[in-house]
Amino acid sequence: MTDGRAIILVVERDPHVRDLEEYFLNDAGYEVEFALDGVAALALARTVHPQIIVTEILVPKLDGLALCRAVKEDPQLRGTAVLVFSILAAEARAREAGADAFLMKPLAERRLVETVRALLASRQHTASRTRRPPS
Amino acid sequence: MKRVHTGSIQTDYVLGGGFPHQSINIVMGQPGTGKTIFAEQMLFENAHGDRPSLFITTLSEPLAKAVRYVQQFAFYDEQKLGTDIQYHEVGSVLTATGPDGLMPWMTDMIKATRPKIIVIDSFRAIHDLATSVPQMRRIVSDLAGLLSAYDVTTFLLGEYTSDDIQRYPEFAIGDGIVELARRPLSTRDERFFRVLKLRGSNYRQGQHAFRIGAKGIELFPRLVSPNVPRDYQPRLERVSTGVAGLDAMVGGGLWSGSTTLVVGPTGSGKTTLALQFMLEGIRRGEQGLFVHFQENPSQLRRAIDSLGMSAETAIASGLHLRYESPVELEIDSIIVDIFEKIRSGEIRRLAVDAIGDLAAAASDAQRLHGYLYALVQHLTVHHVTSLLTFESVSGLTGNAEHEQRFSYMSDNVLQLDRQGNERTRRALRVVKTRHSDHDPDVREFVVREGGARIV
Numbered sequence: 287m288t289d290g291r292a293i294i295l296v297v298e299r300d301p302h303v304r305d306l307e308e309y310f311l312n313d314a315g316y317e318v319e320f321a322l323d324g325v326a327a328l329a330l331a332r333t334v335h336p337q338i339i340v341t342e343i344l345v346p347k348l349d350g351l352a353l354c355r356a357v358k359e360d361p362q363l364r365g366t367a368v369l370v371f372s373i374l375a376a377e378a379r380a381r382e383a384g385a386d387a388f389l390m391k392p393l394a395e396r397r398l399v400e401t402v403r404a405l406l407a408s409r410q411h412t413a414s415r416t417r418r419p420p421s
Numbered sequence: 422m423k424r425v426h427t428g429s430i431q432t433d434y435v436l437g438g439g440f441p442h443q444s445i446n447i448v449m450g451q452p453g454t455g456k457t458i459f460a461e462q463m464l465f466e467n468a469h470g471d472r473p474s475l476f477i478t479t480l481s482e483p484l485a486k487a488v489r490y491v492q493q494f495a496f497y498d499e500q501k502l503g504t505d506i507q508y509h510e511v512g513s514v515l516t517a518t519g520p521d522g523l524m525p526w527m528t529d530m531i532k533a534t535r536p537k538i539i540v541i542d543s544f545r546a547i548h549d550l551a552t553s554v555p556q557m558r559r560i561v562s563d564l565a566g567l568l569s570a571y572d573v574t575t576f577l578l579g580e581y582t583s584d585d586i587q588r589y590p591e592f593a594i595g596d597g598i599v600e601l602a603r604r605p606l607s608t609r610d611e612r613f614f615r616v617l618k619l620r621g622s623n624y625r626q627g628q629h630a631f632r633i634g635a636k637g638i639e640l641f642p643r644l645v646s647p648n649v650p651r652d653y654q655p656r657l658e659r660v661s662t663g664v665a666g667l668d669a670m671v672g673g674g675l676w677s678g679s680t681t682l683v684v685g686p687t688g689s690g691k692t693t694l695a696l697q698f699m700l701e702g703i704r705r706g707e708q709g710l711f712v713h714f715q716e717n718p719s720q721l722r723r724a725i726d727s728l729g730m731s732a733e734t735a736i737a738s739g740l741h742l743r744y745e746s747p748v749e750l751e752i753d754s755i756i757v758d759i760f761e762k763i764r765s766g767e768i769r770r771l772a773v774d775a776i777g778d779l780a781a782a783a784s785d786a787q788r789l790h791g792y793l794y795a796l797v798q799h800l801t802v803h804h805v806t807s808l809l810t811f812e813s814v815s816g817l818t819g820n821a822e823h824e825q826r827f828s829y830m831s832d833n834v835l836q837l838d839r840q841g842n843e844r845t846r847r848a849l850r851v852v853k854t855r856h857s858d859h860d861p862d863v864r865e866f867v868v869r870e871g872g873a874r875i876v
Binding site: 300301302303305306309310391392393394395 | 532
C-alpha cells in the first residue's frame with residue numbers, strides 16, 4: 287500500500303478502459319498501476335505487490351488467464367487477488383484459472399468498485415484469521 | 422438481453438423489446454420528423470433515479486429549444502430535469518476547438534456524470550466542422566471506443582439521408598439504425614418509423630406509421646399475417662347474411678371466418694346489406710364491429726333504425742360502431758384498432774364500409790393490400806366473418822388493380838348493380854364463392870323499409 291491506499295494493478299490495452307478504470311479506482315481511493323501485457327504485469331506485480339490485479343483476458347505475451355495461473359502459483363504473490371475483467375463471457379474459465387472474481391465489460395464503475403472492495407475485505411478477513419494466535 | 426425501453430410499448434414491440442443495452446444507435450431523419458421527441462421520450466421513460474441520462478446538443482438545435490418544446494408532452498416531468506435528465510451543450514466547445522474537442526469533453530462528462538444513456542443531437546452537424554474525412558473517421562472511431570468501454574447506451578441523432586449511410590463512418594460503428602420519415606399526403610403528413618439495423622435483435626421490418634401527439638410518439642406496428650396456430654381448425658359453420666334469399670344463393674350462408682367483398686355503384690345497397698349482416702349477428706347474440714367512413718354517426722343510426730332494430734338496442738346488444746372521417750383517415754391506426762378489437766376475441770362479425778376509402782387514404786397501394794391481406798388472415802384465424810364493401814365506378818370496381826387484389830383476398834364476391842332511370846331496380850349477382858356452390862343468376866335485390874331481400 288502507498289500512503290495506506292491499496293494498490294490495484296490494471297492489465298489493459300484499451301486506452302479508454304484504462305483511462306476510466308484509473309479515474310474511477312482513484313476516485314474510490316485506490317492507487318492504480320498499469321501494465322499493457324501479461325509478462326510486464328507479472329514483473330510489476332513482483333515489484334509493487336498489488337492487493338488486486340484487474341486483468342483483461344485478451345492481453346499480449348501472456349494472456350489474462352495464464353497471468354492469473356502464474357500469480358496463483360507464485361509464493362511471492364500469495365496475497366494478491368485476481369479480478370478478471372473481460373470482453374469475453376469466460377467466467378468459468380477464469381474461475382478455473384484461479385480468479386477470485388470475474389466481471390464482464392463494459393465498465394460499470396459501481397460494480398467494479400464494489401467488487402474491488404469485496405475482494406479487499408475478504409483479503410483482510412483472511413489475513414486477520416491467519417494472524418490470530420492459537421487458543 | 423437487457424433493453425432500453427423507448428417509452429412506447431408499440432415501438433418497443435417493433436424493436437424486439439427495445440434498444441439493446443450498451444449499444445450505439447443512430448436515429449436518422451430529416452428536420453421535423455420527430456427525432457428529438459423520440460429521444461426525449463426515451464430519456465424520461467428511463468429516468469429511474471439511479472444514474473442520469475445526458476441530452477447533448479451540438480450545432481443544430483439550440484439547447485433552449487430542446488428543453489422548451491419537451492414541456493408540452495405528457496411524459497415530461499419537471500422533477501427529473503437536471504437530475505435524472507441533464508441537458509448539456511457541446512456546440513461552443515466544438516466551435517472553439519473543432520471536432521477534436523469532442524473526445525476530451527465527452528470523456529470528462531462521462532467521468533463526472535456517469536451516465537446510463539447519452540443522446541447527441543445532432544451528430545451529423547459535427548461533420549460540418551471537420552477539416553478532412555480522415556479527421557472525422559478518427560474521431561468517430563475514438564468515440565466508439567469510449568462509448569463501448571463504458572456502461573452506457575448511446576443515440577446519435579442526425580438529419581441523415583439514405584446516401585449518408587455509405588458516406589459517414591458512424592453508420593459502420595452503429596449497432597442500430599432507425600429512421601423517422603415524413604411524407605406529405607394531401608392535407609396532412611404521414612410519418613413512418615423503420616428499423617434498418619439492430620444487432621442481436623429480431624425486429625419487425627418495414628415501415629410502421631406513427632403520429633406525434635400529447636403522449637409523444639404513438640406508433641402503429643405494421644400488420645403482418647399471423648402464424649396459424651398448429652391447433653387451428655376452420656369452423657364448418659354457415660353464417661346467415663340476414664338478407665332473405667341471399668343465404669340460399671351462397672349455398673346456405675357464408676362460411677364462418679370467411680371474407681366477402683360487396684362491390685357496387687353508389688346507391689346499390691352495399692351499406693344496407695352490410696348493416697343487415699351486422700344486425701343478424703346481433704339477433705343471434707354475436708358481437709359485431711362496423712367500421713364506416715361515409716355516413717356520419719347520426720346518419721348511420723338512422724339507417725340502422727330503418728332496418729327493424731333501433732340503433733340504441735343494437736349498440737346495447739354488442740354492435741360496435743367505429744367512425745372515421747375520410748379526411749382524417751389514417752389507415753394504420755384504423756387497421757391496428759380493428760386488429761386490437763378482433764384480438765379481444767368477442768367480435769364475431771366485421772364490416773368495413775368502404776375499403777375504397779382506405780385505398781384513397783393510402784399513399785402506397787401495395788402497402789394497403791399487404792395490410793388488408795394480413796387483416797383478412799387474422800380474421801380467419803379468429804373465426805370472424807367479415808364483409809367489405811367497395812364502391813365501383815364501372816366494371817366490377819372500376820379499378821383493375823384493386824379489383825384483382827381485393828377479389829383475390831376475398832372468399833366470396835357479391836356484385837350489386839342499379840338498372841334503369843325512372844324506376845330504379847337493383848340487382849345482385851354472386852360472382853364467386855370459395856369452397857361452396859352458388860347461384861350464378863342475377864337476382865333482383867329489393868331495398869325497402871325494414872331491410873333488403875332477394876326477390
